[in-house]
Amino acid sequence: MKESEQLEKIKKNILAVDWSMDDTPYMGFSSDNIRGVRFAIEKILEGTGITIESLFLEREEKHWFES
Structure with missing residues (x-):
């Protein structure tokens, strides 16, 4: 996994928590x-x-957690 992918995964995990x-x-x-x-x-x-707050915005921009 690339560093950029790891960072995105960490961001998603923080939001999930x-x-x-x-x-x-x-x-x-x-x-x-x-x-x-x-x-x-x-x-x-x-x-x-x-x-x-920036993670919330990124979640909306990248459509994280949407099916």
Whole structure:
């Protein structure tokens, strides 16, 4: 797998983690846990020039997660 493909896969995985937390309150994952995960994601992306917002835009542009 090329580096560009790896980076795109990582971006998709970050979005999938964020997206999967939509249902977690029904499974016992508290809002504090969700805030903690989102904080960790922000820290991971810090200094990369990538934000969760830019990932949302890229998802729309590239039609990720669409069947």
